[in-house]
Amino acid sequence: MRKSTLLWLVLAAFCGTALFHTSQKVHDERNKLAALNASIANEKESIRVLNAEWGYLNNPQRLETLAKTYLHMKPLTGTQFINVEDIPLRTAAPPAPPAPKIVAEKPAAIKAHPRRLAAVERPMTIRIRKPAAPVYFKKRHKQRDNVLKSRDAATARNFGDVIKSLGVE
C-alpha cells in the first residue's frame, strides 16, 4: 500500500468522524433549542395567566371595596385643588425680633446660706444598679410570625380559585 493511500484513508476516516460528530452536535443543539422554545412558550403562557390574574385583581370594583375597608382615604373632589399662586411662599428672612427692653437692673449678689455650702462640699455616693438582662419573648415572636404567615396564606389566592370563580371546573 502506498503512503498516499494510507493518508487518504486516514483523512477520510477523520472527515467521517468529524461529520458524524457535527451531525450529532447539531442534533443535540436542535433538541436543546426545541426544549428552550417549549420553555419560552411555557413562560409566555404563565405570563398570560398571571396577567389575567393581575387584571382580575385590579378590577376597579374590588379595589374600591378594598380601599374602603383598609384605607382611610376618600375620593378627591374638585374643591381640594388650589392654584400654585395661592400658596404663600416664604419671602426673605423673617424680620429680627425687637431687642428686649431693659426694665430692671442686675440684682445685687445674694450671699449663700452656710448650710447649703456645706452640702456642696460633702461628697455623695450613688449606687448604680446592674442592669437586668433583657428578656426575649421568643415564644411570642414565634406565635406572631405564625399568625402573620397564616394571614398571608388567607389573603393569597391562587389562580385556580380565580378560574373556579369564573365557572371553569
Next chain:
Amino acid sequence: MAFDLFHGRKLTISGTQAQMLEQARLRLVWVVMVMMMGYIAIILRMGDLCLLHHKSMSLPANNGAVAANEKPLRASIVDRNGNLLAVSLRMASVYANAKMVHDPAKLAQKLAAILPKQTTGELFKRLSSGKGFVWIQRFITPKQEYAINALGDPAIRFQEEQRRIYPDANLAAQVVGYTDIDSHGIAGIEKFFNKRLAAGGKPLRLTLDMRIQHIMRQDLAKSVKTFHALGGAGIVMDVTTGEIIAMVSLPDFDPNHLGEATNAEKFDRATLGDYEMGSTFKTFSIAAGLDSGKVHLYSVFDASHPLKIDQFTIHDFDAKDRPLTIPEIYIYSSNIGTAKMAQSLGPDTIENFYRTLGFMQQVPIQVPERAMPLYPSPWRLVNTLTAAFGHGIAVSPLHVVRAASAIVNGGILLKPTLVMPDDPNAAPEGTRVISADTSAKMRRMLELVVAGGTGSEAWVKGYDVGGKTGTADKNKNGKYENHANISSFLGVFPIWHPRYVVLALLDDPQGTKATYGFSTGGFTAAPVVGDVIARMGPLYGIQPRMDITRKRIEKEMKPYLKEYKEGQAIAALSTDN
C-alpha cells in the same frame, strides 16, 4: 505501462491490449470528472448554505416545529391604560372515542367523580353512543386533567384549546362583546375585530378607561336602582378626538357566564337602542337656528298659547304664557317656543341640519351593534316642529353624544372611535357643522341650564358644567305611554374649554319621595352626570375653577333673559319636559 498486479512480477502489455487499456483509462477519467463535478457542485452549494444563506434557512426549520402544532392565541383586548379586558388562555378539553370504550358504565362513574359538572347518566349515554368523537367536557383544570389521565383509559384523549376570559366581568360587557366556545367573536369589539384578534399578536387597545367606565357604571346602576328604571345607558366621549372613554348599558351581564345572560342584558342600549330624546334635541334645533343666521339670542317667540298644526297641538308643560327669548326657551325648555323657532327657519333647515349631524344614518363605530335611527319619511312640516323638541325622531344615545360634541367643540363633527389610533399625534378628521361662534353661544346656554335651570342637579362645585335635560314619553309600538319616560341628561365639561360630553339616560324611571314623584331627566339622570364629573375631574387632573358661581353666570346672561329674576330659573326644575 506497468501494473503491479502480481506481487512484484513485472508485466508489460503492448499492442491492441495496450490500446484497450488506454481506452478504459480514458473512460475512467471521464467518469471521475463527472463525479468530481457533482461533488464540486455539492461543496459549492454547501458553502453557499453555510456561509451565505445560513440565517434565512435556519429560522423556519427551528420555529416551524413550534408554530405548526399551535394555533395562535386570540389577541387580548386592553383599555387605554393597558388593563386587560379580555384574554385567551390555554386549557385542556377532554373527549373520548366511544368505539374504544369497553365498560361505559364504569368509566362514566369514574369520570363523574372527577368532573362535578357532569352526571353519570349523561356521561354513560355519550360513552355508549358508539361515536368516534364525543366531548366529555370542554375546559378542565390541570388537576382534573391529571386525575383523568391517571385513569389510564385509552379511549380518553385530551385536546388543548383556548378559552376567552374577561377579568372585569360586567364592566364593559356590551362594548367588548363576547366569543362563542370556539373563540369566534360574535358580539361587540370581539366580532368587529374578529379577524385581527384571531390572528393573535399585539393586544387591541381600546379608548375606554376602565376607571371612568367603573364610575359611570356604578353611578348609573345606583340611579337605575333608586328610580326602579328598566335600564340605562351612559357614555363619556372626548370631544376633541372622538374617543369613547366610557360606554355603559344596564342591565348588563357577565361574559364569563354567557349562558346565564338574557337578551335584555346583552342589548347595548348605548349604540343599538333608539330613543326619542325629548328636550335634549332643543340643543340641536336651536343650534341650527342660530347658525342659519335667521335667529339670534335676543329673538323672541311667543309661547303664550299652544301651537296648533294639522290635528296636533303643541303644549308647554310649564307654560310661561309670555313671549320668550331663545335662552329662555332653552332653559325653560319651551316646546311652543322651539316649534315656532323651527317654523320660522323654513321646512328644510332642521331636516338638513339633523342629516348633517348624522341623525339619519348609523353612527360609524367599531361595534356591529349600531342603531339605524327612526325618523319620519316623508318629512312634513309637523315633523319639523316636533323633531325640534325631540319627538318623532329616535336615535341612539351615541348619536346624541356625537352630535353634542360637535355643538360644543367649536362646530366639528368627529367620528367616534373605540380603538386607540396607531399614531397618537394624528389629528382627528371631522366635518364642520356649525360655526365656532354658534358653538360658543350654545355653550353659554348649556352652562345656564346647569347654573340655574333644569339641570342644576348636575352642578359640581369647582367644575364648570353645562348640560341639557331631556324627558320624553316612551313610545311603545307607535303609542305614547303617559307614565313611562325616557329621561336623560347631556352634560358637557369643562364648559369653557369643552373636553368631555357625558350622557346618562334612564329607561322608564319612577319618581320617588325625594324627587316629589318626578321622574324627569333633571331629577334622575342629571345627578348621575354630576357625580361622574365630580369623580372624573380630579382623576384626570382637570383644574377646577372656583371663580365660577351661579350668580355670575346668571348675571352674564341677564341681557338675554327678559323677566329673569335670580333663582327663578330653578323653579322650572320640576317642570322639565
